[in-house]
Amino acid sequence: xxxxxxxxxxxxxxxxxxxxxxxxxxxxxxxxxxxxxxxxxxxxxxxxxxxxxxxxxxxxxxxxxxxxxxxxxxxxxxxxxxxxxxxxxxxxxxxxxxxxxxxxxxxxxxxxxxxxxxxxxxxxxxxxxxxxxxxxxxxxxxxxxxxxxxxxxxxxxxxxxxxxxxxxxxxxxxxxxxxxxxxxxxxxxxxxxxxxxxxxxxxxxxxxxxxxxxxxxxxxxxxxxxxxxxxxxxxxxxxxxxxxxxxxxxxxxxxxxxxxxxxxxxxxxxxxxxxxxxxxxxxxxxxxxxxxxxxxxxxxxxxxxxxxxxxxxxxxxxxxxxxxxxxxxxxxxxxxxxxxxxxxxxxxxxxxxxxxxxxxxxxxxxxxxxxxxxxxxxxxxxxxxxxxxxxxxxxxxxxxxxxxxxxxxxxxxxxxxxxxxxxxx
Amino acid sequence: xxxxxxxxxxxxxxxxxxxxxxxxxxxxxxxxxxxxxxxxxxxxxxxxxxxxxxxxxxxxxxxxxxxxxxxxxxxxxxxxxxxxxxxxxxxxxxxxxxxxxxxxxxxxxxxxxxxxxxxxxxxxxxxxxxxxxxxxxxxxxxxx
Numbered sequence: 127x128x129x130x131x132x133x134x135x136x137x138x139x140x141x142x143x144x145x146x147x148x149x150x151x152x153x154x155x156x157x158x159x160x161x162x163x164x165x166x167x168x169x170x171x172x173x174x175x176x177x178x179x180x181x182x183x184x185x186x187x188x189x190x191x192x193x194x195x196x197x198x199x200x201x202x203x204x205x206x207x208x209x210x211x212x213x214x215x216x217x218x219x220x221x222x223x224x225x226x227x228x229x230x231x232x233x234x235x236x237x238x239x240x241x242x243x244x245x246x247x248x249x250x251x252x253x254x255x256x257x258x259x260x261x262x263x264x265x266x267x268x269x270x271x272x273x274x275x276x277x278x279x280x281x282x283x284x285x286x287x288x289x290x291x292x293x294x295x296x297x298x299x300x301x302x303x304x305x306x307x308x309x310x311x312x313x314x315x316x317x318x319x320x321x322x323x324x325x326x327x328x329x330x331x332x333x334x335x336x337x338x339x340x341x342x343x344x345x346x347x348x349x350x351x352x353x354x355x356x357x358x359x360x361x362x363x364x365x366x367x368x369x370x371x372x373x374x375x376x377x378x379x380x381x382x383x384x385x386x387x388x389x390x391x392x393x394x395x396x397x398x399x400x401x402x403x404x405x406x407x408x409x410x411x412x413x414x415x416x417x418x419x420x421x422x423x424x425x426x427x428x429x430x431x432x433x434x435x436x437x438x439x440x441x442x443x444x445x446x447x448x449x450x451x452x453x454x455x456x457x458x459x460x461x462x463x464x465x466x467x468x469x470x471x472x473x474x475x476x477x478x479x480x481x482x483x484x485x486x487x488x489x490x491x492x493x494x495x496x497x498x499x500x501x502x503x504x505x506x507x508x509x510x511x512x513x514x515x516x517x518x519x520x521x522x523x524x525x526x527x528x529x530x531x532x533x534x535x536x537x538x539x540x541x542x543x544x545x546x547x548x549x550x551x
Numbered sequence: 552x553x554x555x556x557x558x559x560x561x562x563x564x565x566x567x568x569x570x571x572x573x574x575x576x577x578x579x580x581x582x583x584x585x586x587x588x589x590x591x592x593x594x595x596x597x598x599x600x601x602x603x604x605x606x607x608x609x610x611x612x613x614x615x616x617x618x619x620x621x622x623x624x625x626x627x628x629x630x631x632x633x634x635x636x637x638x639x640x641x642x643x644x645x646x647x648x649x650x651x652x653x654x655x656x657x658x659x660x661x662x663x664x665x666x667x668x669x670x671x672x673x674x675x676x677x678x679x680x681x682x683x684x685x686x687x688x689x690x691x692x693x694x695x
Binding site: 145170172173176181182187188189421422425426448449450451452455457459461502503504505506507508509510531532533534540543 | 559599600601604605606608617620621623624625626628639642644645646647648649650651652653654655656658659660664
């Protein structure tokens with residue numbers, strides 16, 4: 127049948143889409159949902175690097191579509207045009223879906239800068255199942271020794287971690303003066319660079335690739351901006367992702383960098399919502415609108431969108447950039463504003479140890495940013511203080527203490543924070 | 552579901568809860584044998600102390616547990632029958648999302664830093680009382 131009618135359409139079915147669907151079913155288990163995805167099914171995207179490196183046996187997630195749920199999954203398909211006035215989605219396969227409410231959860235696509243030689247065999251992006259399969263096939267067939275990673279951001283470093291486990295010779299090139307430019311400061315980056323160099327990774331900062339060359343068959347050489355040549359068998363372009371919004375250009379939905387949503391995850395078109403890496407949301411700390419493309423945000427936004435698609439009006443408190451990573455045995459957590467401009471209202475507290483670094487950024491006596499590196503335990507507690515805008519005046523001098531914990535907070539917080547059966551004071 | 556309730560005004564900071572937790576999760580289940588073993592498990596409950604204030608804190612098994620939602624693999628999950636939040640170590644890849652997400656700061660890495668460690672697993676069957684509660688000499692932990 128070429129025409130499908132549904133109360134709920136979900137476009138893209140990764141973590142935001144799945145959580146949107148689960149939330150709708152939580153409210154109404156009988157709700158029929160149609161999802162369109164160009165993938166074969168739901169899996170955990172971030173697991174592709176762990177799988178490649180051998181740390182995970184699978185990229186499947188425990189979470190699934192509940193058994194028996196009224197669900198139609200249109201795999202290997204895409205929405206090519208969204209008619210928001212008549213609530214119709216036109217698919218590449220020729221199918222037409224008529225819907226009451228829709229969730230846009232198409233995620234991001236890798237940014238590929240215009241570098242010469244990208245078409246050589248051995249050049250990859252690395253964000254999805256297809257990339258993983260192509261990479262594995264390439265590794266098996268050509269047994270490469272030297273890999274180049276362009277981009278020292280989150281994806282670049284996770285890919286680096288996988289290659290480290292595979293025992294490859296790695297050169298990591300980052301344009302900025304530090305690794306994880308959005309998550310770390312210069313000092314924290316030095317710890318990470320040291321940890322990487324110790325394991326044999328070549329870290330090259332303030333550099334980029336000018337061109338890639340092959341021998342007609344496959345990649346053989348990279349040329350850096352400085353003119354230096356580097357023999358390589360494989361290159362991963364990991365300079366970032368951007369929201370997957372090209373298909374919405376004629377939809378009438380307001381798109382800036384991502385699909386702009388209001389506090390209810392609803393787009394400029396009533397009844398059409400967006401969540402996850404495709405959505406542009408209000409930043410919890412700055413109030414600016416931006417895309418915060420991380421798993422925890424995709425979950426939270428997916429839940430809020432799902433709720434509001436069923437007719438609720440649950441506001442979203444705002445997005446918080448945060449992430450965790452483990453590289454060469456060095457664990458790190460980062461959240462919020464980690465590189466504040468100098469001076470008021472910001473105050474910066476720093477603790478330096480041989481193998482650990484901690485930075486707490488305060489503004490008006492509240493935590494607005496955190497870096498923990500080497501020692502990451504309790505990071506969740508600091509991030510909670512940040513989210514809930516708890517004044518830290520009473521316990522500020524204890525914030526950097528490795529033994530800092532719930533016990534350092536004023537009694538009223540200790541009592542009210544312990545959920546379910548409470549903590550008595 | 553019954554939960555462990557914390558009463559800080561009764562806690563004397565004796566750490567017996569930690570000790571009985573370690574014994575409970577050790578292969579022998581015997582106190583002396585357990586503590587002679589240098590590979591003994593870490594306690595899944597920790598006494599927090601500051602001056603005269605102390606209390607024993609373990610996973611609160613939150614209703615909307617952020618560690619479960621943010622887990623990249625589903626290693627962190629809720630046992631539908633008991634309501635307890637558990638960690639399936641075979642699935643854990645050590646991404647530390649749960650540590651970043653735990654609003655009480657109780658999620659920790661294991662000693663080798665490979666997986667999540669020392670996670671309260673609500674260790675008893677229905678009708679029983681967890682050893683950390685049972686052995687508390689001053690009822691600073693109760694099970695209700």
